[in-house]
Amino acid sequence: MDIEKMLSDLTLEEKAILMAGFGFWQSQNIERVGLPDIWVSDGPNGLRKQPVDENGDPVWGEGSIEAVTFPAACATTSSFDRGLMKKLGTTLGKECQAENIHVILGPAMNMKRSPLCGRNFEYMSEDPYLAGEMAVSYINGVQAEGVGTSVKHFAANDQEHERMYGSDIVDERTLREIYLPAFEKAVKESQPWTVMCSYNRINGTYSAENKWLLTDVLRKEWGFKGTVVSDWGAVSDRIKGIAAGMDWEMPGNKNVNVKQIMDAVQAYERQQAGEAVAEGTAVLDPADLDQAVRNILTLVDKAYAGQRDGDVFDRDADHKKSVEIARECIILLKNDDHVLPVKKSEKVALIGGFAATPRFQGGGSAHTRPHEVTAALDVCNEYGASVYAKGFSAEEDVFIEQDYKDAMAAAEQADKILVFAGLPDSFESEGYDRTHMRLPASQDMMIERLVETGKPVVVILHNGSPVEMPWRDKVAGIVEAYLGGEGVGRAVMDVLYGIVNPSGHLAETIPVRLEDTPAFLNFPGSEHKVYYGERIYIGYRYYDKKKMEVAFPFGHGLSYTTFAYSNLKVSTKETTAKDGLTVSVDITNTGEFFGKEVVQLYVGDRTGTPDRPVRELKGFEKVALMPGETKTVTFELGERAFQWYSMQQGGWFAANGEYVIAVGSSSRDLRLKERITLTGGREFLPEISADTQIGTILHNPVTREYVLTEMRQILENYIADGDLEQMSPMTEALLRYMPIRGFRNFGGVTNEEIAKHVENLKRVVEEYDRSH
Ligand code: BGC
Secondary structure (H helix, E strand, O other), X not given: OOHHHHHHHOOHHHHHHHOEXXXXXXXXXXXXXXXXXXXXXXXXXXXXXXXXXXXXXXXXXXXXXXXXXOOXXXXXXXXXXXXXXXXXXXXXXXXXXXXXXXEEOOOEOOOOOOOOOOOHHHOOOOOHHHHHHHHHHHHHHHHOOOOEEEEEEEOOOOOOOOOOOOEEEOOHHHHXXXXXXXXXXXXXXXXXXXXXXXXXXXXXXXXXXXXXXXXXXXXXXXXXXXXXXXXOOOOOOHHHHHHHOOOEEOOOOOOOOHHHHHHHXXXXXXXXXXXXXXXXXXXXXXXXXXXXXXXXXXXXXXXXXXOOOOOOOOHHHHHHHHHHHHHHHOEEEEEHHHOOOOOOOOOEXXXXXXXXXXXXXXXXXOOOEOXXXXXXXXXXXXXXXXXXXXXXXXXXXXXXXXXXXXXXXXXXXXXXXXXXXXXXXXXXXXXXXXXXXXXXXXXXXXXXHHHHOOOOEEEEEEOOOOOXXXXXXXXXXXXXXXXXXXOHHHHHHHHHOOOOOOOOOOOXXXXXXXXXXXXXXXXXXXXXXXXXXXXXOOOHHHHHHOOOOOOEOOOOOEOOOXXXXXXXXXXXXXXXXXXXXXXXXXXXXXXXXXXXXXXXXXXXXXXXXXXXXXXXXXXXXXXXXXOOOEEEEEEEEOHHHOOEEEOOOOEEEXXXXXXXXXXXXXXXXXXXXXXXXXXXXXXXXXXXXXXXXXXHHHHOOXXXXXXXHHOXXXXXXXXXXXXXXXXXXXXXXXXXXXXXHHHXXXXXXXXXXXXXHHHHHHHHHHHHHHHO
């Protein structure tokens, strides 16, 4: 398509029409100029293609087409396997081709700020590096099939409570280090065709109207070349949105904004011609409208260039893939005395409604119609001898005496007890948040009673977000299956019986209790605001900083085999942030089973910079090893691995000094460490005014020399009990926090002299800034 020609052929009205979709899932077509429409669909972990009526609106009674439900992102991210994520993307891309879908609405990649967020099942991690890496693989998989993606929800849509109205009060450093980097990586490394802006406001401005977010950061800084689409119904003021860079409103709105857009452009033109426009009139620069149209045309063009004929949605084949993927995601959290794998000769009791009706997907826009759901109970006979009792419901929290008795009776007959537990659908969903972190009481009670039998109990969890596990020290094993897609029952049985060696690791911390969580005091907010008071300390960044006990740490995951770490090497012990370094480590399978280890690399700032996390994930690899086999895993660390975002410096910054590079099997199982030093980087520039404290200019290498020479006399006059090199701790502290202007009161220095030093110090800093 000749986009510029098409743009110039369109009338103002047609451009305004294009600003929103047609119905729920299509863009507008403009027959007069031969512009076709495109189709989008949820996403992210299966197709939710809905049949529509003549207005493009869903025929609600019909639901969505039969598809294949893959594990949700809470599970797939736990694989720590980029290849697997790509395979999921490829599969979905092919399904989209077969179903004539041009863009799949995913991946969803908001940060798991609180385990209570109702949509955490759909999100990837509490760690932006991990989420970004996995998103890139997913996007590359889909887009290589000629189908677009929509990274969502941009940005900081981290709760469901008041998601369409509430405002996140969050500082820029926190956004830059925690809530934006996964999107940044996705944009820079895989150019998603679309970015879906979130419902919420950030510091008072709706994402759909946020020029800083959608234009300055997304396009100008990160180089986004695609189209911004609104979340469904996220638009408040359409004119402001177009000016801010929000291209495409969804769903369609029966052209209600067309006149308003045209009027606003005409008002702009009148204004340019020197006419007065009434105060409060909406004004829109036609160049902004054209840019939004251009972005939509570009999307349509890509969609048709990528479209192929002849793909078939092979549901049976994709069901198998769903099982294969689920197997790689399941996490063995606990395995005392090798209670797992279960031996074929052992008799097991399967207890819990989730054995018969597993919860395998979350509710809301990600909800798909599965092709074939496999429950553990459907296939358990293939694995070994078992008895089943419901024990408790998978749908609600009720206590039924008979179910309870049946469960105890089944347990009596078994060598091992496998409890299929989890969160019922109603406990977590898009649209609302959880109010507590517990399993239904009927389940907790059942588990406690089963433990009392003295037989080994293994709990298998089907949930989208962590639960408190008051029985965690008492049970022998815990398996986190998350929401493992339609084949979860098969995948779980494969893991329980050792047909597959578990290799999932936690992409989020499992805290001991809700009250321990970083956002506990600031979730879900009040008076339509939510303060991100924990700032950059979410997930393990918080628990590690506070040295808190957690139930299971970020990155944790056991295997039926064991892995040894050796030979940690860094390419250099001294480097600049820009040059970075290469790190390698040998991993050996020291056990008896084939297995996969998730090797994690964390960087810790030990430069003395205040307010930094203890460690942050900066690399990971999943490595498959036969018994006795060793492989070398290599990581490249670039400057971002060391940087933090300084609001004072207005950008990314890495201090010179020491950093710890640690590798291990979880954030709290670090096996090997090395220390390296960064040198040659720019110093942190102090802000200079009469209010600047002496400690700042005395300790900053840029200004120190000036202070020691030009201001020495003033300082020494102030020090009663020694000199600059030898002060009492109290004098040292008093001096450190003394503003330069303080010498007026404590030293008789004149205003003129203070002003002179301030000017000189400013020059020193400017000079350094210019030359570095
Ligand atoms: C959700 C999006 C989804 C869209 C379309 C919204 O409510 O937040 O994630 O893609 O609906 O279904």
